[in-house]
Amino acid sequence: MKERNGRLRAASQRVKVQPEVVSYPGETITxxxxxxxxxxxxLTQVSWIWEPTNEGERDNIAVYHPQFGASYPASPFTGRVDFTTPSLDNPSITIKDVKMTDEGNYICEYATYPSGNEQGTTALVILAKPKNTASIVSVSWVTALTGNATTASGPGEDSTVTVSSEYRMVPRPRDNGxxxxxIVNQRAQEKAQSIPLKLVIEYPPQVNIIGYDNNWYVGRTNVVLTCEATANPVADSVVWKAGPMPDTVQVKNKVLTVLKVDDRVNTTFVCEVKNRLGVGKDQVTAVVREPSKDPSNVGVVAGAIIGSLLALLLVAALIAVLVTRSRRQQQGYRGNANQGAYDIKTRIFGGKKTSKNGAGGNNNGPIYTYRESDSETLTEKSNNAPRGEPLNTTPTAHDILLSNDLDESERRKFDELEAAEEEDEGYDHFAGAAPILQIRPHDPHDPAAYLDDDMESQRDGSVISRTAVYV
Structure with missing residues (x-):
């Protein structure tokens, strides 16, 4: 038995391999x-067999046959293992990106004739460099949404710590999109890491009918209702309903048009929108009113009223101008009261009638007095006597006229003068100083010659003599 074992050990030594290979995670080994x-x-064929340290199942990871070439069966090493020089003389392999789980025994086995299989075993030891660090991983959420965030941590692979965070909220249609x-903060990172997300919320249609202005009157044309809807996924159908639908209504997709409003449009319009999650609807009840007044008639009436008001304002302005002018004239006439009364007898005779303020009328003109003398003539008396001194008491022409010595014809002329004076006093006095009428008799020795003179009436109410009066 020992001899046999010795022969086995001698036979196994024909395959030359490395007893042990040490590596670190991430390296490439040969x-x-x-x-x-x-x-x-x-030698007919060579194979590499992996035997894990945890006594798991063995796997062929690489096979070479002189006629069929290299083959790599499916295993945890697929994509990481290759023959360095595919041949029976040197069937060495390389393994890239070594992992901690690659640790175990690697058997190089030859298929020979006539002795059978010959093999050699290499032990792979994976060493992990210690990292004595401690850091806190923080996770936060940035959003305008209303919700709550929760964070939890637990052990991960290769002695790491896994931190997970969840953001929980009640989905609402307005939060879609x-x-x-x-945001993740960790000591190993130079700056915080931001992971953007866009929220997608699915919801059935939300419907709103717009366009009704509560002013649908008989005869109005081309009024429009629009069915607006939001949904996720997008709505696949829009249906208008009414009971019954009037003939004057046209429907095209989400738009309903009333060609002409009449009593049949006095109904309720319903819009239904549907997607795969459900149906949404909205409705509008139309109220048909009486026809509105013609805006053109309203404009005509408004124009007539404005024109009438302007005409009234113009008439009032004219009346105000006339009244103001009349008042100014009256005030001007009354303002000259100090000039003395402009009466007929004064203009003719320069009589002694006084004005309202006591001053004599037309005191600026000459005063004629009647002096009883042999010639019985009218003489001119100066009007420059000082105030307060009585004038000459010699009878004046006025006194003569008022006496009973006048004959009938002379008294008739005097009565006419009196009537004209009374009529003239009914008017306001003229503004400014009136011209003084001076009487010059034909014959200074015969006063009766003046009294018999022809008198001529004027338009302003005065009388003058054609032969004995001058202005």
């Missing part, structure tokens, strides 16, 4: 294998 003392033995950002 596992060598040769059959140097071949002799009369024929809003942004949500997860």
């Amino acid at each position: 596992l060598r294998c040769t059959f140097p003392d071949q002799g009369e033995i024929q 809003k942004d949500l950002t997860c």
Whole structure:
């Protein structure tokens, strides 16, 4: 038995391999294998077999056949293992990106004739460099949404810690499409990491009918209702309903048009919108009113009223101008009262009638007095006597006229003068100083010659003599 075992050990030594290979995670290693003392033995095939340390199942990870070439069966090493020089003389392999789980025994096995299989084993030891660090991973959320965030941590692979955070909220249609950002802070990072997300919320249609202005009157044309809807996913149908639908109504997709409003439009219009999550609807009840008044008639009436008001204002302005002018004239006439009364007898005779303020009328003109003398003539008396001094008491022409010595014809002329004076006093006095009428008799020695003179009435109420009066 021992001899047999010795022969087995001698036979196994024909395959030359490395007893042990040490590596670190992430490195690339080479596992060598040769059959140097071949002799009369024929080599037909070589294979690499992995035997994990946790006593799991063995896996062929690489096979070489001189006729069929290299083959890599499915295993945890797929994509990471290759023959360095595919041949029976040097069937060494390389393994890239070594992991902690790659640790175990790697067997290089030859298929020979006539001795059978010959093999050699290499032990792979994976060492992990210690990292004595402690850091806190914080996760936060940035969003305008209303919700709550929760964060939890637990052990991960290769002695790491996994931190997870959740943001919980009640989905609402108005939140669809809003942004949500997860921010991660950790000591190993130079700056915070932002992970942007966009929220997608599915909801049935939300419907709103717009366009009704509560002014649908008989005869109005082309009024429009529009069915607006939001939904996710997008709505796939829009249906208008009314009971019954009037003939004057046209429907095209989400738009309903009333060509002409009449009593049949006095109904309720319903819009239904549907997607795969459900149906949404809205309704509008139309109230048909009496026809509105013609805006053109309203404009005509308004124009007539404005024109009438302007005409009244113009008439009032004219009346105000006339009244103001009349008042000014009257005030001007009354303002000259100090000039003395402009009566007929004064203009003719320069009589002694006084004005309202006691001053004599027309005191600026000459005063004629009648002096009883042999010639019985009218003489001119100066009007420059000082105030307070009595004038000459010699009878004046006025006194003569008022006496009973006048004959009938002379008294008739005097009565006419009196009547004209009374009529003239009914008017306001003229503004400014009136011209003084001076009497010059034909014959200074015969006063009766003046009294018999022809008198001529004027338009202003005065009388003058054609032969004895001058202005």
